[in-house]
């Protein structure tokens with residue numbers, strides 16, 4: 001009878017595990033692995049291998065669809081009608097005090113379209129991914145190099161490498177948003193990262209959005225309120241920066257995204273340029289852009305200490321093409337194919353955003369022959385492509401050469417989709433590419449990174465909730481001779 005309930009709106013139902021009222025397939029899910037709560041990504045991926053590239057999964061009372069493989073993802077993501085995000089009360093309560101605002105995980109429709117169009121243009125004008133930003137990022141790298149030298153002095157040990165880039169990357173986003181930066185020992189900056197982490201690293205945040213009654217019972221109740229309070233506190237901070245920028249606004253000296261938005265507000269061009277839109281848009285840039293980029297860098301150094309031969313080859317290329325006398329900029333990237341290929345391989349093998357936030361269509365749609373009813377949340381499992389045998393030879397092995405052709409030029413395969421696909425693909429791809437590359441190449445020019453204890457190598461299992469990074473690890477760092 002349960003199955004029959006699915007007929008009607010769900011004829012030609014995508015396959016998926018059996019589900020019960022209220023609990024849905026949660027039990028099957030929990031039994032998928034003893035670490036199901038810690039690694040939901042791996043359970044979903046294993047289930048998709050069993051049920052297929054269009055999989056129905058019922059979490060709590062919420063029916064959802066997970067798409068795996070390039071064909072299904074492309075078919076879904078390129079449709080105009082799939083740019084909506086489903087309305088999810090609990091998610092919005094945790095994220096934006098219940099209001100469907102912003103340009104990222106909260107909304108779709110006209111409001112999203114306007115905010116996304118404006119933001120894409122603003123980021124481009126502010127130089128994200130261009131020369132102007134290059135120089136700013138390089139300044140941040142110079143700070144990081146000094147900081148690392150101080151930290152390793154006497155011990156050669158850099159602790160918490162899995163978190164090291166959080167503050168430098170927070171500064172990159174603050175630079176973009178308001179033209180400001182924090183010193184690395186400023187407690188206010190550390191507190192901001194604690195706020196962001198409370199949401200991004202919380203592995204029960206996703207389950208609470210699909211099974212909302214969880215938020216009323218301990219321990220979820222406490223976690224739910226903690227997320228709400230920390231996100232509130234983060235928005236209070238953004239609001240105070242906006243107030244300061246409004247007071248000191250000078251149209252001749254645009255400092256960042258906030259100024260761009262204030263100009264748009266004054267010109268009264270769009271329908272949705274309210275103060276609340278601005279606050280959530282800024283929050284979106286931090287939520288989508290800080291941990292994704294910082295965890296990518298931590299992953300780079302994790303894979304390099306596990307593959308010292310690759311690290312030596314990168315440094316050999318940097319020495320041969322650039323030398324040690326000047327910093328490395330984006331203009332150099334084209335002449336550093338091996339360095340670039342290692343970075344791409346890290347993005348492939350340890351993607352920070354492996355399952356995209358849900359999208360939905362306002363009408364029934366058909367994907368790979370299966371019907372998905374209007375309003376059902378659909379998530380794309382990017383990990384299944386980046387780690388899929390169909391697309392990458394020996395996908396679980398770290399092999400940067402896979403991105404180089406016989407002429408030693410970088411090639412980008414169609415299945416390389418760490419930034420998503422279609423009309424809602426990542427808005428910060430250029431910025432992330434520039435900032436990650438400049439950090440990575442310049443740090444390797446100056447330092448060498450080694451494992452603390454070869455008998456106890458860092459784990460390559462991902463760690464996280466919404467975004468994923470490496471498990472906690474320290475590294476041994478020395479200034480290159």
Ligand code: HEM
Pocket residue numbers: 103104105116173284285288289290292293296351352353356357382418419420421423424425426427428429431432
């Ligand atoms: C290595 C770094 C990054 C990776 C791997 C990454 C990946 C992604 C992915 C997979 C999505 C989901 C696309 C979808 O829902 O279909 C996304 C969305 C988004 N990203 Fe990134 N991202 C990165 C860095 C950044 C940065 C630095 C920014 C901004 C400064 C940013 C801003 C956004 C925004 C605003 C969205 C939401 C777009 C929308 O819903 O229309 N991302 N990103």
